[in-house]
Amino acid sequence: MQLNEPRPGTIRGALRAAACTLLAAGAATVPSNARAAAGDRWNLETATLIYGEKGGTTIFEPIFRVSRLYTNGQRLSAKLGFDTMTGASATGAMPSTRPQTYTTPSGNQQTTPAGKIPTRGFHDSRFSTDLAWEAPVGHLVKTNLGGHVSAETDYQSFGVNGTVSVELFQRLTTVSLGAGLNHDTVDPVGGTPQALGTGREDKGTHPKRVIDGMVGITRVLTRRWLVGLNVGATKEDGYLTEPYKVVSVVDPEDGEQVGTIAEKRPGKRERTSILSSSVYHFERDVLYLSHRYYHDSWGVRSQTIDGRYRLELNEGRYLQPHVRYYAQTAADFYTFGLHSGDDLPESASSDYRLGDMRSSTVGLKYGFPLASLPGEFSVRGEYIRQWGDQHPAGAVGAQRQLELYPTYNIGTLQLGYSVGF
């Protein structure tokens, strides 16, 4: 396009400038406002996820999001999602040189072959919905209020959130402040396990509260380049333990497992994250880059690097490769197993998601229109690999012969469709 060089003093130049002003007013920071100027519009975006772990969990998840853009710049949007999850997840117990038998919370017995990481079979479904209302206040301020509800067999979540954004410096900079509050309840199937014990305490529900805060700055650097910086803080308290995870108790001499006890996590957690993002427009293609640094009061620190490149083809089609790399350190109370005879610690967990871990993702998305139908279709496939240290330095006896950390190979397929009308 040649819109960057309107020649002053000509009618064509003046019209171009006026048209671009209308198109671009606040576009970098509040693109929805700019698009809404054409009149009330509806937008439907839907995607279906098929997720599969090799030997683990399978998820089928359709999501629908519909939004209405009003001529006054307001936008109302609603999301509906439904997940069906089935398969097996690691219990936290270490593998053994002998077959292991595990009793599920519902009373069934499962046997894990020697050398394999014990898993627990499960089946669950989750319903989630949210509602968001976005409204401009004057020309430079935008507010966003939202709420959500989600429910699954043993977990319910209710939350509200709000954000205020202000455009500054000729609308080249946007400063955002946001806050959110979640009130969740956990209701473990079969009752709540006794922390760091083997019994069950009760069948009551346990609260979990989450408070979020965020400060963000978005900045237009050039007509092709947009950058942003978000600093977020989250405070959680309540029941933060995973009720179905256990910790192995091992003989300190031969390293064989002598039993398992339920895990226990601290009742508070404070998280901080810093996300920096960049979007750069080449002649037609777009490069997306982001980096996140994260740490929390449990001792987890992580770095995430994410990159996508939208390669424009012809006739509205595009390819978008995606790469992501993630590395985290272990929580302070993460352990591959406790030694029998030692004093019990304050907290302990063998959930692999709290261990030293790396994860990499490669993916490709193909977006395309169909001549016979309005809107855009997309197909996206990704491969995720997660791994950790399978032979940690502290292993003793039989533990040295076993692979103590699970490796996950995950494939996802996502089918998407979006249309405006």
Next chain:
Amino acid sequence: MPSRDLGLRARVESMAAGVGSPLVWLAALSLGTSGCAALKVEPWDRDLLAEEKMQFAPSAVENEIDQHIYFSKEASTGGSGVGGGGCGCN
């Protein structure tokens, strides 16, 4: 029982304590030191910025799906905003 991968922890902490993210510094430098006049982008030059794909997360549902997957498989979360549906998956 010790279970640390000291090598990984050291590398991650070194990255964090040392230079952090190049993008963070790039953004901080641009935001902090640029007068608006120095990086002025005229309204009629914002045609590319107005395109729908010029957003940090152009597809809301795709972003939600990604957040949900990584939240359920990793210890870290957050960064992109506030709120969002709770999940018993982690």
